[in-house]
Amino acid sequence: MSFFKKLKEKITGTNESVTEKFKEGLAKTRDQFTSKINDLVAQFREVDEEFFEELEDLLLQADVGFETVMELIDELRLEVQRKNIKNTDGIQSVISEKLVEIYQAGDEGTAELNIQENELSVILMVGVNGVGKTTTIGKLAARFQAEGKTVMLAAGDTFRAGAIDQLVVWGERAGVEVIRQSEGSDPAAVMYDAIRAAKNRKVDILICDTAGRLQNKVNLMNELEKVHRVIDREIPGAPHEVLLALDATTGQNALVQAETFKEATNVTGIVLTKLDGTAKGGIVLAIRNKLNIPVKFVGLGEGIDDLQPFDPEKYVYGLFAEGLELEEQQEDK
Template sequence: MSFFKKLKEKITGTNETVTEKFKDGLSKTRNQFTSKVNDLVARFRVIDEEFFEELEELLLQADVGFETVMELIDQLKLEVKRKNMKDTAGIQSVISEKLVEIYEAGEKMDSKLNIQADGLTVILMVGVNGVGKTTTIGKLSARLMAEGKTVMLAAGDTFRAGAIEQLVVWGERAGVEVIRQSEGSDPAAVMYDAIRAAKNRHVDVLICDTAGRLQNKVNLMKELEKVHRIISNEVEGAPHEVLLALDATTGQNALVQAQTFKEATNVTGIVLTKLDGTAKGGIVLAIRNKLKIPVKFVGLGEGMDDLQPFDPEKYVYGLFADGLEQETEASDTIDK
């Protein structure tokens, strides 16, 4: 049985709405990447070195990342040799299988949020301006509320004009309270007030917004270190999550941002925003393989419920949905 068919059976019966969100959200990448792979398979009846060179180029164009591409190509060559594959029929199924294996290989990473069973959970949200950080906070708040959690927000981005008001708007949409001070206030003081308020009101989760002044790395680090220190002093083991919001449309530039924030604070997970707006969805694999940080959520649209927990199998389904469905239809026809 091909990996496509196994994948289809595995995701059948799971939340079909979420599966469709991955399919729709990755349509731009699929239309670009998969269509080119289809063309490549059509042109090369035989798997040879030239085929692998062109496939390598396609993967790089999808922003899978150089190191990940080299690893994938090496694994594909071994699998082709092991299965004694002479032609390109079925190669997409092998590619998809190896993509899942690469994401899940190595150090096991928990993609679930570290929500405390008792007491206050503090989530620190970091990322440069313009990546959709505030929008992500609003959507994450709504998701946690739907799960039965009480949520409060801390408006720690006191540097950017309009940031506090923007968070208040999202707080109102999600139905959560926002603790804030005036523009230009000390972010650490905002965090302190928010933690005290969250404790007094027995809130389950406090999500803290921060400024994203990447242009001055020293100031960014000092500010994040101070905020981190205040939070850890007030709540044992906090912050329980440091989520880095990255804009998927920036491709490899997202890796540079991630490295800077990783140096500034202990990033525990990535939220990849605007995945539906890019044809370079391979950045998910580059982040996982290069930075060794799990992608915990992906933005698959503009709706409140379009922030979804990342699932590597649904991700690969989204990349290869057309080929998977074609193979399933062909298999069903043969069975009849």
């Protein structure tokens, strides 16, 4: 069975509308990327050095990053040799297969959140400035509410002007309580309050916002470590998830971000935001490859339900959909 068929089976087994949303959100990205892949395939009849060079360029332009691209291309070369692929007709599925493979690196189901049964789960949201932490929290809250969980939010960004108000608006939209203090107060104290309140009201999930900070600001990273520590002290083992919000338009610096935030707060997953633009967010492949941090959600728009669990197969499917469909049609004939 071809890779595409396996993929399609997997996807049709799941919620069709989710797939649609994914395709829709990624449409812009995909249009650009796949039309390029299609061009590439049409342009080159043979899989030769030139073809690989073009492919390399394509991946670099998706922000995948140099080292990971090199690794991928090397593996593709081997695969092409092994399968004795001479022309470009069958190459697309091999490419996406490899991409998914690099991403999965052995373990599957990494998009699952670590949510405790009948106990308070704490999610800490971290990231640099302007990546969409607060918006993501709003969407996450709505999502959990829809699943029947009770949710509370902690307004831990006490620094940026208007950040608390922003979270409060999202709280109202999702219909969840927001624990807040005044602007300029100690974020660790906000967390302390929020955990107390969450325990008292027996909520299922507490999501903590933090101020955006550039990863090279030592003092701010120390502050974040402290926030993490305070949460851990109040509930051993918490936060159960530390989600790093990452802007899909970010280039190679995203790798440094992931590494530094991981050191400070033991990041457990990534939320790749703003994927509805033309940026591809290819750096998540490198992050997964080097730091083994999985992507858990992707942000595909400004609506409250525009947050979707990440599925590497769908992600790659989204990137390659057109090309793959063409290929299948040919296969069916």
